Amino acid sequence: MAHLLPRITEAQIDALFARNLSRPDFAAAFLSIARVRGRITKIVTQHQHPMGRGSVDLHLTLADGAEILMENKIDAAWSVAGEAQPMRYRESIAILRAAGIKSGSLLLAPQVYLTASRDGAMFDRQMSYEACLDHLDGDDHACLSAAIAQSGRPYEPQPDKASGDFFSAFRAHASMRYPHLVLKREPNGNGVRPTGSRTFYFEAARTLRLHTGLPKPKMSLQAWDSGASSPSVKIMLGGLAAKASYVSVSKELRAIGGYIRPAGGSLGLVIDTPRLDTDRPFADQCVAVDAALRKAADLKAWWDTHGGALLGPLR
16 A cells, blocks of 8 residues: 655644744745735734634734734635635625724635635635745745645545544434434545544435525534534525624524524524534434434424525515
């Protein structure tokens, strides 16, 4: 069997850039490539998004108070389940600018990623790893070079047995106990689940009623959500995030513990659920799993019966 090269992680590249941006010479070259005038005075990794959910990979503050929000990608897809990363950055920049803070977003990635990305244009600036390479040396030059090479190879998720076992058991349990909640097929072949898989996606067309005049809904259940106070099950209506603060929670939705909030670029109809640990045995968490699936069934029943009433407030 061929030896598998260790994969460079985005966290490694985050740390690499954070470390080198503290060097005045690299920082000056970086800002020049980005076509930004100024001097970096503060660098924070995994900074909370101003829009409230998720984190900014690298958050830079300039001497004049301007802020740069950077998303770093090597070869992974954008996060999903109503939490589209490009939209998060766009919303965060809008919030900062509305507060009078000069700001911009930047997508940092290998050139092959920038060329192939359909949503990269949603960022104010794009910068390739290759443009930065000559300003690095030693181990950092070697690491970024390896990341560039890696981006040209297809991503093949390394199986995480514990996570795969949990997802398989969850699917079997949901199919038997909650057949009206239809889960999507596994995104990777042979039921492979890599480390960090935490979201279950439902087949909306087979699970939820379609209401005339409303966007086609999406539905997901998260085992754990680092960008929110609690995991949750959500029905999402794309493109309607801005309406979330204007739509009142009906008594029927409130009665099942539901509330409304933005979910990326979507309006989210949400019920909090227990936290599940996909790295631990499913058998130890059956009570929590059932509680989460009951919440999902409650949300589906509410949507099927009352979801159409949202048409008026969302117009």
